[in-house]
Amino acid sequence: MKLNSIFKGLIDLAFYLMVPIVVFFPGTILYILIFPQQSIIKVNLPYTEQGFGSGALLFTICFFILFLLFFAGFFQLRKFAGQLLKKKLFSSEVIKSTKKVGQFFTACGLGSLIFVVINALLTNEGTISISFGTSNLSLLLFLLIVGVLFLLLSDAFARALKLKEENDLTV
Numbered sequence: 001m002k003l004n005s006i007f008k009g010l011i012d013l014a015f016y017l018m019v020p021i022v023v024f025f026p027g028t029i030l031y032i033l034i035f036p037q038q039s040i041i042k043v044n045l046p047y048t049e050q051g052f053g054s055g056a057l058l059f060t061i062c063f064f065i066l067f068l069l070f071f072a073g074f075f076q077l078r079k080f081a082g083q084l085l086k087k088k089l090f091s092s093e094v095i096k097s098t099k100k101v102g103q104f105f106t107a108c109g110l111g112s113l114i115f116v117v118i119n120a121l122l123t124n125e126g127t128i129s130i131s132f133g134t135s136n137l138s139l140l141l142f143l144l145i146v147g148v149l150f151l152l153l154s155d156a157f158a159r160a161l162k163l164k165e166e167n168d169l170t171v
Contacts, residue, residue, distance in 0.1 A: 004081075004084050005085065007081055007084065008078075008081040008082065008084070011074070011078050011081045012078060012081075014074065015074050015075065015077075018071055018074065021067065021071075022067075022068070025064055025067075026064070029057075029060055029064075062115055063115075065111075066108055066111050066112050066115060069104050069107050069108035069111065070104070070105070070108045070143075072100075072104045073100070073103075073104030073105045073108060076097050076098075076100040076101040076104060077101050079093070079097045080094060080097040080098055080101060083097065089157070090157060090160050090161045090164050091161070092161070094157055095154055095157045095161060098150050098151075098153045098154035098157060099150070099151065099154035101147075101150040102147050102148065102149070102150030102151030102152075102153070102154055103147070103151070104147070105143055105144075105146050105150060106144060106147030106148055106151065107147070108143060108147070109140050109141070109142075109143035109144030109145075109146075109147050110144055112140045112143070113137070113140045113141065113144065116140065
């Protein structure tokens with residue numbers, strides 16, 4: 001029970017720390033587009049050498065969409081953690097939540113990997129370097145693995161619920 005509470009608390013903390021990004025990011029980008037010569041917000045994005053043009057805008061929109069996928073996955077993870085706290089492990093809500101977590105995290109991980117590769121090809125004149133240690137690539141691969149894990153969990157929970165219902169009928 002204590003581990004479930006800690007898990008739910010950590011998920012809630014991470015979720016609420018992401019909320020300001022979702023709320024303020026579009027306004028910040030709009031501010032930079034309206035006032036490109038401003039000096040309040042330092043922009044550290046690719047494609048901004050000649051100002052905040054269409055390349056930087058496309059990069060930013062793609063990045064924000066991928067972040068929204070991650071945020072939606074985290075929202076579903078919060079729902080899953082809440083069901084764990086209520087000890088409703090084998091229910092249709094848990095199956096739906098784990099499936100959605102898996103779908104969002106897998107889409108975010110795969111989309112981010114594709115985004116990083118395309119961005120590397122466009123900004124580094126066709127060269128991709130692989131480094132050992134913790135890199136963005138390995139973190140995105142980990143996110144993809146976590147997404148697939150949640151899809152497998154969803155499938156396992158669905159089978160367990162079906163077995164539980166069959167067992168309840170025979171008793």
